[in-house]
Amino acid sequence: xxxxxxxxxxxxxxxxxxxxxxxxxxxxxxxxxxxxxxxxxxxxxxxxxxxxxxxxxxxxxxxxxxxxxxxxxxxxxxxxxxxxxxxxxxxxxxxxxxxxxxxxxxxxxxxxxxxxxxxxxxxxxxxxxxxxxxxxxxxxxxxxxxxxxxxxxxxxxxxxxxxxxxxxxxxxxxxxxxxxxxxxxxxxxxxxxxxxxxxxxxxxxxxxxxxxxxxxxxxxxxxxxxxxxxxxxxxxxxxxxxxxxxxxxxxxxxxxxxxxxxxxxxxxxxxxxxxxxxxxxxxxxxxxxxxxxxxxxxxxxxxxxxxxxxxxxxxxxxxxxxxxxxxxxxxxxxxxxx
Numbered sequence: 170x171x172x173x174x175x176x177x178x179x180x181x182x183x184x185x186x187x188x189x190x191x192x193x194x195x196x197x198x199x200x201x202x203x204x205x206x207x208x209x210x211x212x213x214x215x216x217x218x219x220x221x222x223x224x225x226x227x228x229x230x231x232x233x234x235x236x237x238x239x240x241x242x243x244x245x246x247x248x249x250x251x252x253x254x255x256x257x258x259x260x261x262x263x264x265x266x267x268x269x270x271x272x273x274x275x276x277x278x279x280x281x282x283x284x285x286x287x288x289x290x291x292x293x294x295x296x297x298x299x300x301x302x303x304x305x306x307x308x309x310x311x312x313x314x315x316x317x318x319x320x321x322x323x324x325x326x327x328x329x330x331x332x333x334x335x336x337x338x339x340x341x342x343x344x345x346x347x348x349x350x351x352x353x354x355x356x357x358x359x360x361x362x363x364x365x366x367x368x369x370x371x372x373x374x375x376x377x378x379x380x381x382x383x384x385x386x387x388x389x390x391x392x393x394x395x396x397x398x399x400x401x402x403x404x405x406x407x408x409x410x411x412x413x414x415x416x417x418x419x420x421x422x423x424x425x426x427x428x429x430x431x432x433x434x435x436x437x438x439x440x441x442x443x444x445x446x447x448x449x450x451x452x453x454x455x456x457x458x459x460x461x462x463x464x465x466x467x468x469x470x471x472x473x474x475x476x477x478x479x480x481x482x483x484x485x486x487x488x489x490x491x492x493x494x495x496x497x498x499x500x501x502x503x504x505x506x507x
Contacts (some may be wrong), residue, residue, distance in 0.1 A: 262320035267287035287359025362386025366430020390428035440503035446480030
């Protein structure tokens, strides 16, 4: 009688599939849980009232060049100014117009500067730039936009990372046009960079922008999400960020996947100044480095001034005021017509 061999299933085959399925389930549960946690953090960032309470709780700075300082241009820097009401689609938003230095018989400059602050910031954050703009003979408009204390609230009370705020910047550009300024230099930082990018992509007035200066610009919302995930110590930060972005599509009014403006800056042919610190805990410096590489590889290289530092968010000026001022002055020389 022939022997019959009984083939036993190996332990690998017996337990391999269930173990793999369990790992997949655990990974899915982790991604869901981590995404919900990141979603809560991102929602707080995008909720104007929540973030404003946190910012207002901090002690006000005494140095006008420091973030958190509050006071008008006359009090802060001894510069005369005019308060304007910019007519936005939601209602009037307050702005300060600091005129160019008075020179008897000098014609009005053709270009004015316009400052756009970041998320939960204020007009006063532009004081890092204002003395240098004044020194260069430029008038400067420091604006408020929706959800600021001096501007109307949006219907949902949320920041849109530029997707909803750019019409307020457009209204400010039109206000300068009505005052005879045909060209605009826009200075923006943090989420102000996202607002400017959307304005450049969507507004018919974008052609009026002849020069751009940005500090720690938030160019890609998806990259900011991933940076947040890394800072929270979450494994698989890119996967969690992509999953969170899907959740935000359901809970936010705007599709934040569209908050991507690197290409607009890369294709801008005018002078561009960019400062960013490698220790930035809010906006990843990698996005700015990528933009600088894109411009260096194109015919906009000679019109680009990049200042990469080791500073935290919007702190490149504080780390080395002299280097910051020298780089910005170099940019300003590029903006002068021959």
